[in-house]
Amino acid sequence: MPISRRVFVKSGGIALVSLGLDPLFLARAAWRLDRPARPTSGDSPILVCLFQRGAVDGLSLVVPHGDSRYYAERPRIAVPGSDVVDLDGYFGLHPRLAPLKPLWDNKSLAVVHAVGSPDPTRSHFDAQDYMETGTPGRKATSDGWLNRYCQHAREHVDTPFRAVAFGPQLPRILAGSAPSLALESLQAFGVRAEGAAPDRLTQAFAQLYAGTATGLLASSSDQAFAAVQELRAADPTQYAPEHGADYPRSPLGRALLQIAQLIKAGVGLELAFADVTGWDTHVNQGASDGQLATRIGDFAQALAAFAQDLGEKLRDVVVLTMSEFGRTIRENGTGGTDHGHATAMFALGGSVNGGRVLGRWPGLDPAYRFEGRDLAVTTDFRDLFGEILARHLGASNLSAVFPSFTPDPSRFPGVIAG
């Protein structure tokens, strides 16, 4: 049988003639030789960031039901004390967050309240920008803090799946020079063509790029095709959640299901990101039921399913929620709330100091409100994010991740145990 000569050229300019071997295999093998061996899954910490876009009402997520001012300010939309899932006699979870109560009870879930940005903007996109770039007040920052973490964390495993965002475009939080991947869906990732054989097409393109591409085109395409191969091995079409986990059929449910899948596939995922939209409740917010409650319910179900699905592996994972700011303490004239300042964020995972409401609660007294109307920020989000990077992921250079900010462990909210 004639030896099939498939010639391809790596970027070093040297061609390797493979003797009948699939060139992609060889490409991966050669690529693998350059990189340190991946540790077995379960050893490396993982951070999953969920951005609640639109400014989520922290006071509805973690309700200060012990404070009469809450009820005075929100005659129509306050969550009744009898409906909340009480946490400590003062705070309670929104009733639709009940699926998360077991995680609170087993100390995997913590709340950080009154957290947010030092910048006073109430512009959604400015504030989201600041929270994703990690430089509140500065718009010219081109990269995101998660990407800067990747740039500066020297010790890491080289894999195309190190940092993955679920969505059509790479979010600003992951923008930057360190490689990261944006996927809409694991099943659809790759070269798609109706009716054609995607594998064959993908292979053909892989050979084109391996042989001709240079520079960033070469390294990115390398990453892309390696990722496609890895995914094929992980077989996304056959994935079944474990331990009875039942993800809701929503964008967040789908994203978390796939993140769990990637974690279990042991592809070296370190950072994952997904957006959750629809929190900008200016009108007809509802209370125990209604618009906001429905979204909160989906959010809780998806997170609970994720934790359940991961099982033991939750030990290595921290899920961090964030939102660009909170909402007004007082309800507005249309049954909703307007843009506020501080909000509540959740941390869920094995290394979390759970079963606590962390941060320094400023109270609802008008004297302590931001600009006389909003919940004040008492924890800068960079201290929260910094703590997680340092104590969960082991980051050592926080000032590179958050320029013009001096991280100080004494200001960490204490969200990571140990």
Next chain:
Amino acid sequence: MAIVTFAGAPSRGASRHDIPPFTPRDSALHALDRLAYGPRPGDLDRVVRLGVMRWIDQQLDPGTIDDRALRERVGQLDVLRYDRGDLAGIFVAAQEERRSRKQDTAAATMDPAGRAGPDERAARRLAGQFQDLVVVRAVLSERQLAEVMADFWANHFNVFLGKAADRFLLPDYIEHVIRPHALGHFSDLLLATAQSPAMLFYLDNWESVAASFAPRQGNGRAGQRPRPRGINENYARELLELHTLGVDGGYTQQDVINVARILTGWSIDRPRQGGDFVFRARAHDWDEKVVMGVTYPAGHGQDEGIRLLRWLAVQPATIHHVGSELCQLFVNDEPPDGCVDDATAAWRRTDGDIREVVRAIVHGLDFWAAANVRAKVKTPLQFVVSALRALGADPDTTPRLARVVARLGEPLYLHVAPDGYRETQEDWVNGGALLARMTVAVALSRGDLPGASVNLDALLPATPDYAQLVAAVDTAMLAGTMSENTRRVIDEQVRDVTDPVMARELAVGLALGGPEFQRR
């Protein structure tokens, strides 16, 4: 294993005597790749016949180029026939429709779009139409350089279509501020953007009032935005940082504040009706200010803002900043010093005549240097448009092609931050995005790309002689830049395909999705 050294295209690091001489066709391709969105069938021959430098001169004077075909195509588009007021009416109605829809829903569904009413649908259609217009113009216009410059300035002076009133303020901004000044004097363009309702709204300057300003009535009705209080620094900061001096331009936070004070009162008349620029004297800070050592005496109104803008337009930092960006657009992601020198010299000589700055750049040595030829990677917009042009494809006026560009990472006019989309490859060359481009290339080659109609017969006969097919794809699609490796891979792929029509599709799809076509 044998080791074979690889000689081939110049970008592969071959020695100097292996680089083929720069033929007129090469020059034409380079010019079409940089000053236009790539060649259409026959363009290379036309430009060679005319002479590359003459073609460039023509492009630098778009008014002399007949663009009838494009004008007819876009003339009927609603979004161009409505003015700001008309569009405002539609969008405000859409907003109210959306609000009442949300209020009516007792238990909201998970789908925020829900069932949109007629006003919402109209608003969405217009927004989509306006985005698609970018693609249609870029593909069909004979005034290619004008389109390239319009895209450049739309990013340099970025406005985000998604921000409330900008949904209806943006079309006018692009049509009457950006496009007409794209090859004019920079200071005229700068002033026009500063006074445009779109920019004033986007960067909040319309609400920026002197610290001493006392609003006429109380805090507004419940549910309304609170009355503005004090200066808003957004526009002032971006004016200095992004539009003119650049981040290292030497200004301080105090300068930003004082610029903001100078621009207090620069506002919009009746924004919800799509109103015009208005200077509100009551909101203006009439005290003295100092900006970067220059004193603006007390008692001046709108004129001090104009004075400031004219001063910013001629600062060396501005000239260097914007000149470098133009070199980045035309020559290399890392703008070469020689190019920047040429650009800044031309700027000074002509008082910021952008046409002459571009002329100096493309006449400069760096533009034609081998190291800079095919050194850039196409943005998603450039990729989609150049693919359509290469195939002689016809874009329709539905928003579907704009969605394709969005899926590749560049939703048009939807860059949230004021810095606009970048020219540099780091932003676009991402594993997922590259795979998406390959998918688009394959769909386009099969005539399956929504929004475009393709007729390969007109371009490449379906021949059973596959060697000829691949050679024809090289000439027609890749302008002769196909590498040996690509030729071999495509050869192997089509070898097993019995149907010549399918073989042709495959060859074209691989060529357009491959590495050569990503470069310009």
